Amino acid sequence: MTGQKIALVTGANKGIGFEIAAGLGRLGWIVGVGARDAARRQTAVEKLSAGGADVFGVPLDVTDDASVAAAAAMLEERFERLDVLVNNAAVTGGMPQEPTNVDIATVLTAVETNVIGVIRVTNTMLPLLRRSPSPRIVNMSSSVGSLTRQTSSTDQGSTGPLSAAYAPSKTFLNALTIQYAKELRDTNILINAACPGFVATDLNAFRGHRTPEQGAAIGIHLATLPDNGPTGGYFEDAGAIPW
Ligand SMILES: NC(=O)c1ccc[n+]([C@@H]2O[C@H](COP(=O)([O-])OP(=O)(O)OC[C@H]3O[C@@H](n4cnc5c(N)ncnc54)[C@H](OP(=O)(O)O)[C@@H]3O)[C@@H](O)[C@H]2O)c1
Numbered sequence: 001m002t003g004q005k006i007a008l009v010t011g012a013n014k015g016i017g018f019e020i021a022a023g024l025g026r027l028g029w030i031v032g033v034g035a036r037d038a039a040r041r042q043t044a045v046e047k048l049s050a051g052g053a054d055v056f057g058v059p060l061d062v063t064d065d066a067s068v069a070a071a072a073a074m075l076e077e078r079f080e081r082l083d084v085l086v087n088n089a090a091v092t093g094g095m096p097q098e099p100t101n102v103d104i105a106t107v108l109t110a111v112e113t114n115v116i117g118v119i120r121v122t123n124t125m126l127p128l129l130r131r132s133p134s135p136r137i138v139n140m141s142s143s144v145g146s147l148t149r150q151t152s153s154t155d156q157g158s159t160g161p162l163s164a165a166y167a168p169s170k171t172f173l174n175a176l177t178i179q180y181a182k183e184l185r186d187t188n189i190l191i192n193a194a195c196p197g198f199v200a201t202d203l204n205a206f207r208g209h210r211t212p213e214q215g216a217a218i219g220i221h222l223a224t225l226p227d228n229g230p231t232g233g234y235f236e237d238a239g240a241i242p243w
Contacts, residue, residue, distance in 0.1 A: 004054070006079045006132075007223065008032040008071070010062055010121060011089030013044040015201035016140065019216035020086055024223060025053025032075065034060035034089070036067070062089050062117030068124045081131035084223045087118040088140040092166045092203060099164040110165035115172045122180070129189060137191040138222045139177050141234065145170025145193075148242035157198070174234055174243060181232025190231040194218045195241055 007024045011017040013035035021031045025048055033048065033055050035041035041057045048055045058074060061067040075082050093110030094103070118139060129135040143149055144160035144167040153159055160167055177193040184191060196215030200208040208215075218237055222229075234241045 002030065002079060005029040005083045006032070006075070006081065007084040007086065008034055008058060008075065008082055008125065009086040009088055010034040010060060010117075013037065013040040015203065016196050016199055016212050016215040016219065017086070017088035018044055018048070019212040020088060020219045020223070021055060022048055022051060022053060023213075023216050023220040024084070025051070025055055027224070029054070029084075030079070031055045032058040032071075034058045034062075034071065036061040060089075060121075062087075062121050063112050065120065068120050071121075072124045072128060075125075075128055080128075082125055082128035083132040083134065084136045084138070085122065085125050085129060086138045086140065086219055086223055087121060088138075088219065089117060090114045090140065090169075090203070093169070094165075095161075097161070097163045097165045099162065102164040107165040107168075110169040111172065114166070114169040115176065118173060118176065130187070133188070134227055135187075135189045136223050136225055137180070137189065138219050139173055139191070139193045140219055141173050141177070141193040141195055142167070142170040143195040143197075143236060143241055145172075145174050146234075146241050146243060147171060177234070178232050185231065188227065190222075190225050190229050192222045192225075192230060192232070193234045194222050195234075195236040197236060 009021045012021040012033040045057045060071045091113045093106040197210045198208040199210045199215035200206040
């Protein structure tokens with residue numbers, strides 16, 4: 001067993017996940033770079049290593065039971081535990097997503113990855129997390145999942161475009177985060193949801209105005225919470241987001 005902190009970031013080959021991995025690496029942590037595509041994973045691991053981070057590639061498709069089980073087996077064999085899980089991988093499901101004419105497959109794809117994928121990865125990693133002295137789970141959500149913001153603003157900047165798939169998948173993820181926190185409240189596991197702001201990544205065809213590094217900051221903050229930190233919360237850089 002190593003004294004270094006061990007983290008796993010899903011969807012870490014690019015965008016915000018890559019920068020969360022880089023940031024945790026800068027803290028001296030060992031970071032598993034979860035990525036479903038071998039070539040993209042390898043490239044990310046090489047870039048992060050070149051930057052001085054102690055990283056290793058973890059083949060991981062969050063929609064695939066066998067892939068997630070194999071990732072847990074790899075962590076078990078190498079480290080016997082996991083300190084931090086960042087559930088970052090997500091898809092929009094495809095656009096457009098107007099509720100009245102949305103393709104059902106679009107909704108299913110978003111929920112399968114952004115919600116079911118998080119349950120699959122979290123529950124498979126939990127036995128390893130329970131062996132950590134201070135386990136943390138960060139669910140990368142979005143402020144577009146805030147029902148308060150969706151119903152109190154018409155500004156697309158805070159609500160996003162009409163969305164029957166992506167935004168509700170993040171509302172679902174927020175609700176799940178609360179349920180996990182309730183079940184785990186008598187343990188040392190802290191679990192929170194995060195919004196990185198509107199970040200220029202592939203997810204939005206690089207229309208965001210923040211950098212992936214700026215977007216990663218809230219994820220890194222929640223990954224490194226002290227033992228008396230919050231759980232069952234929903235945060236952006238400026239503080240708590242209304243549900
Ligand atoms: N960008 C924003 O403005 C914004 C705003 C609010 C919230 N967020 C959230 O922040 C997180 C990161 O988003 P991002 O903007 O960095 O998006 P991104 O650049 O599109 O990256 C998404 C990552 O998820 C991975 N992924 C997708 N499906 C997967 C699967 N089935 N198994 C494993 N990995 C999978 C992608 O891998 P591939 O390269 O293989 O596709 C990629 O590494 C997401 O949860 C997103 O919802 C982003």
